[in-house]
Amino acid sequence: MSLWEYANPKKFMGWTGPVLPWAFGAAGVCLAVGLFWGFFLTPDDYRQGSTVKIIYLHVPSALMAINAWMMMLVASLIWLVRRHHVSALAAKAAAPVGITMTLIALMTGAIWGQPMWGTYWAWDPRLTSFLILFLFYLGYMALWAAIDDPDTAADLTSVLCIVGSVFALLSRYAVNFWNQGLHQGASLSLDKEENVSDVFFFPLLVCIAGFVLLFVALVLLRTRTEIRARRLRALQLREVRT
Amino acid sequence: MIPDLGKYGFEVVSAYAVSIVLLLAIIGLSWRQSVKQRRALETAEARRHG
Amino acid sequence: MIALLLRDLRLATRAGGGFGLGLVFFLIVVVLVPFGVGPETAILSKIASGILWVAALLAALLSLDRIFALDFEDGALTLIATAPIPLEAVGLAKATAHWLTTGLPLTIAAPVLGVLLQLPANGYSFVALTLLLGTPALSMIGTFGAALTVGIRRGGLLLSLLVLPLYIPTLIFGAEAARRGTAGLDATTPLLMLAGITAGSIALLPFATAAVLRINLR
Numbered sequence: 001m002s003l004w005e006y007a008n009p010k011k012f013m014g015w016t017g018p019v020l021p022w023a024f025g026a027a028g029v030c031l032a033v034g035l036f037w038g039f040f041l042t043p044d045d046y047r048q049g050s051t052v053k054i055i056y057l058h059v060p061s062a063l064m065a066i067n068a069w070m071m072m073l074v075a076s077l078i079w080l081v082r083r084h085h086v087s088a089l090a091a092k093a094a095a096p097v098g099i100t101m102t103l104i105a106l107m108t109g110a111i112w113g114q115p116m117w118g119t120y121w122a123w124d125p126r127l128t129s130f131l132i133l134f135l136f137y138l139g140y141m142a143l144w145a146a147i148d149d150p151d152t153a154a155d156l157t158s159v160l161c162i163v164g165s166v167f168a169l170l171s172r173y174a175v176n177f178w179n180q181g182l183h184q185g186a187s188l189s190l191d192k193e194e195n196v197s198d199v200f201f202f203p204l205l206v207c208i209a210g211f212v213l214l215f216v217a218l219v220l221l222r223t224r225t226e227i228r229a230r231r232l233r234a235l236q237l238r239e240v241r242t
Numbered sequence: 243m244i245p246d247l248g249k250y251g252f253e254v255v256s257a258y259a260v261s262i263v264l265l266l267a268i269i270g271l272s273w274r275q276s277v278k279q280r281r282a283l284e285t286a287e288a289r290r291h292g
Numbered sequence: 293m294i295a296l297l298l299r300d301l302r303l304a305t306r307a308g309g310g311f312g313l314g315l316v317f318f319l320i321v322v323v324l325v326p327f328g329v330g331p332e333t334a335i336l337s338k339i340a341s342g343i344l345w346v347a348a349l350l351a352a353l354l355s356l357d358r359i360f361a362l363d364f365e366d367g368a369l370t371l372i373a374t375a376p377i378p379l380e381a382v383g384l385a386k387a388t389a390h391w392l393t394t395g396l397p398l399t400i401a402a403p404v405l406g407v408l409l410q411l412p413a414n415g416y417s418f419v420a421l422t423l424l425l426g427t428p429a430l431s432m433i434g435t436f437g438a439a440l441t442v443g444i445r446r447g448g449l450l451l452s453l454l455v456l457p458l459y460i461p462t463l464i465f466g467a468e469a470a471r472r473g474t475a476g477l478d479a480t481t482p483l484l485m486l487a488g489i490t491a492g493s494i495a496l497l498p499f500a501t502a503a504v505l506r507i508n509l510r
Contacts (some may be wrong), residue, residue: 178468238290
């Protein structure tokens with residue numbers, strides 16, 4: 001049996017129905033454990049004080065903001081190449097979740113920046129890149145909302161997502177070039193000296209898992225909604241005709 | 243109950259509050275849309291068959 | 293393709309074609325800025341190159357929705373699509389026409405308006421050079437955006453929302469090169485990047501434009 005069969009709308013509804021509560025449950029458990037661990041049980045950093053606890057929200061949401069866009073890019077490509085409707089709908093479903101993650105990353109970053117850098121907003125490359133990503137999400141969602149015909153909308157937004165990805169990447173490098181940053185280097189690589197210490201690292205991993213699971217659960221839920229909306233539309237069209 | 247957050251207590255708590263509110267907002271929104279759509283589809287299916 | 297280009301140029305320069313509106317807009321924005329930030333020569337000369345870039349970008353944005361909308365409404369676009377030239381070439385011709393009627397005049401006007409903003413003496417050549425290099429990319433990206441929104445009624449605002457984020461890299465490198473050149477620093481790297489973006493846009497975006505037009509004309 002081919003993997004693609006899971007993308008058939010009817011099959012998709014079939015297997016996601018039972019999976020959904022488990023996904024939400026697992027996401028809830030991971031987030032509860034990770035955030036509780038991070039908020040109550042980790043020590044303060046010697047330089048950052050208690051603001052280090054914001055990392056448990058900032059890093060996972062920033063990761064998911066980018067991964068959500070990547071997922072939309074892959075889904076758009078699958079739609080353009082293989083014409084699986086579920087794929088286009090999943091891309092549409094992921095955008096609002098992605099923009100929420102971007103917003104969380106931006107706001108927690110701003111709140112953290114105030115005591116640490118002395119300002120809510122600095123035109124730091126990473127902050128600026130996220131603001132640009134936020135604009136791209138807005139444009140993508142606006143284009144979906146503006147077109148009536150669902151297949152045309154799926155096609156056009158897919159092309160926009162691909163072209164947008166190229167330009168988002170370009171913006172990332174342009175912004176890096178334009179202003180050197182305040183951000184520290186990688187905090188999550190496996191072999192670096194400047195890695196965050198284990199005390200902070202394990203709850204962070206749990207939080208990241210929680211955000212990933214929550215994203216998956218939300219995208220499944222929203223995709224199911226989109227499939228139902230599509231089916232409803234087809235039924236209504238048929239009723240009008242007869 | 244709340245651990246000693248030092249002088250940055252407000253920042254930490256507000257960051258958590260903002261994030262949790264936003265997460266709950268997107269979950270709630272998705273949930274409401276899902277329920278609404280399911281009801282609409284069920285009535286439409288019922289009309290078709292009944 | 294050349295016939296299409298000439299036709300678009302004729303349409304744009306005819307009365308009511310909108311040629312010159314972009315230029316007037318450019319002039320007005322440049323005049324408004326000193327009212328906003330104050331007339332001090334030191335501040336103005338520091339931000340002059342950046343203002344000229346942002347104003348030129350907005351002026352180019354203004355005329356984008358004319359690229360395809362009129363042809364789409366009166367059905368000419370369908371005829372053009374069935375003509376024996378590839379849609380990619382149509383996109384390129386449209387972008388060229390847009391550049392000749394907005395980008396080029398803006399480039400020529402920018403140094404003149406630089407006088408109003410106290411642009412330092414060595415900045416004129418850099419502003420003109422970066423705009424000359426950068427505005428073709430603006431036209432090409434804009435043509436893609438216009439093709440994307442051609443089927444949408446009242447798509448003008450949406451067009452701006454879609455195109456402006458795509459303009460960011462061009463703006464950053466263009467304005468950075470102009471700023472560095474004006475300040476007497478080495479501007480080679482941003483100039484090369486700017487030229488790269490323009491070349492890449494002209495090479496790749498006609499294909500995306502054609503793909504989007506095909507979807508919209510389906």
